[in-house]
Each structure stands twice: as structure tokens, then as C-alpha cells.
Amino acid sequence: MIAWLSDWLRDIIAVIMLATFVELLLPNKSMQRYARLVIGLLILLTIMSPILRLLQGDFNAKLKDGISNWDQLEAKHEVKMPTLNDIQKKAEDLNKQQNSDAAALMEQTLEDSMVDAVVKQTGLSVEAVDVTLKWEQHGKTMTPYVNAVLVTLPTDKTVSASSEESSDKVKEVAAISVDVDVDVNIDRSQDEDKQAAAGAGKEKPDDGFAKVNPSDSEEIRDVLAEGWGVNPSKIQVRQRAESGVH
């Protein structure tokens, strides 16, 4: 009880001392009247604090809420000019967006032209070419480069149809014979770690992709490497399995 009383008294004394200091600090009489009102209210609040606490719990939190609410209300009314930093940040964001849009467009056109070239030069039909670009730091600007090319060949129906009749074609044999491609893949993509090999190994049974005729994939790789300067080890060729989902 005594401790609580001394706390309360100390609060009151401190606020009153604060008030006297402030009165000294205030510049002129006309302001003093208004400031005195506010400070008087503060002193009143301090003196009443036991009653307030008794009646409505934590009134300090309430007061804080009220003041912050008021501040927010004021801030909302103000017209905010964007600062230079904001503008620069926005410009950076826009730049990034533009770059990524341009990269997406470039991927699209690259894919289209790669499909055309492969179809024209090798005579194979291509279902899709998936180009992945990566960004490289060149001084201040970022420039894209082709990171990976994934060529998907459609199911070779002619092979399945003709395989029953004539099995003397080299193509079919190679298409059926397994494991060669995996070895080749690993050899070629030494810099690409085992992940790719493992992924390729996983993909085939799961997603219904069959082995590709090594000579076909070799041909496609050559075309792409010549035309676009893509590292052959980064080119992956796969074919839809005949009994696949599609």
C-alpha cells in the first residue's frame, strides 16, 4: 500500500516538475495559455490515474491508441509526395519487369525458331522446345544467356507401326535399345552433375518419355549448337513414350 502510494506521489511530482520546466521553455505568453491547458490535463490524468485504473483498466494503452489513431488520421490527410528513393525503387522494379518480359519473349522466339530449324534441317518432327534463360552480370547490366534447352519429340508412331513388319531399320533398334542414351548423356554433361542424370532416369518411367535414338539427338544437338552456339551438354532431347499418357 505504501509502495503504491509512493509510486503515485512520485508520478505526480515528476509531472508537475516537467510542467514547470515546460513553462520556462515556452516562448511567449499567448502560447503559454494553450500549453498550460494541455499540461494541466496531463497532471489531472496523473492524479486521477488510480481512479481511472480502477474504472477502466489500462487507460495508458487507451491513451496511446487514441494518440496513434489521431496521428494516422492526420497522416492520411496529408498529400504524400513520393520521395526520390521511392521513385528509384519503382524504376528498378519496372526495369526488372521489362527485362523479364523481354526474356520471356526471347525464349518464345528462340523456341519457335529452334523448332523450325530442327524440323527443316533434320526432318524430324518436334513437339516442343523449351528454352531456359539465365541472367549473367555484365558490369552494370544483366544479360541473358541460354542455360538449357529441352527438346521433346512426339511419339514415333511410324516406328511402332512398322516395327512389326520390318525390323531391319537401324532407327527402331536404337529406339528400343536402352541405356545407351543415359551413358551418352552423362558423358556429355560432365559439368552438369548427377542430378540431371538422376532426373532423366526418373523422368522416363514416370512421365512417359522414351529413349531417343542417339543419332537423332546427336543431329538435333548439332543443329542447335551450330545455329545458336548453345553448349551441346546443355541440350536435352527426349521423346514421348508410345504407351505414354498421350
Next chain:
Amino acid sequence: MEIIQIVGLGLIATILIIVVREQKPLFAFLLAAFTGLFIFIFLIGKIDSVIKVLEDLANRSGIPSIYLKTILKIIGIAYIAEFGAQIVRDAGQDSIASRIEFAGKVLILVMAVPIISVIVETVIGLLPAGS
């Protein structure tokens, strides 16, 4: 010995203003305004130590920081409004100066709104309900 510097500056400025006022009243006003500004800025740094004492007092006695914040805001508003009003008054625009002071008073009263609302709520809560 800042007081000597400030008084010296004030005296020199006053003499110059008296000399110049006959020929160029505009320059006299500019000189007065800049002298006032300089002294104001010079002393703002000194007020800092007073405010530190206040903060120390507040921390030690455990008054809520919101009280101190409000009081400091009041002091700041009062000083800035006063300073601006005096410069304008020096230029002979009494009406604008009184508007600036009015704005300062209104802003000080705005500070009191949350406090008043808490007190009013309490007083209403004290009254017996339903009477």
C-alpha cells in the same frame, strides 16, 4: 561564452540595419530575418540539453513516455510558430503573423484531444448509468 557572441552579433546587426534602412529597407529586413534565424538555430542546439534533462526526469520517475512526447511536441510547435510569426511581424505583416500564431495554438490543442477524450470517458463512466 556564447552569450557574448550572440549579443555582439545582435548589436552589429542592429547597427547595420539602422545604417542600411534609409537606403534599402528591403535589405534591412533581410538582415534582420537572417540574424534572427542564425540565433535561433544557434540556440536550438542548446535546448537539446534541457530536453535531455526532461527525458531523464521522465525515465527516472516512470511517467508514461506518451506524456513526455506530447509535451515536447507542444514545445516544438510553440517555438516554431513563434519564430515564424516574429519574422513575418518584422516584415510588417501583422495579420499573417497572427494567423501563424493561431495555427500554432490550434495544433497545440489538437495534441490535447486524446487526453481530453480519455478524461471525458472517465467522467461519463463515473456517473451512475441509467439516471
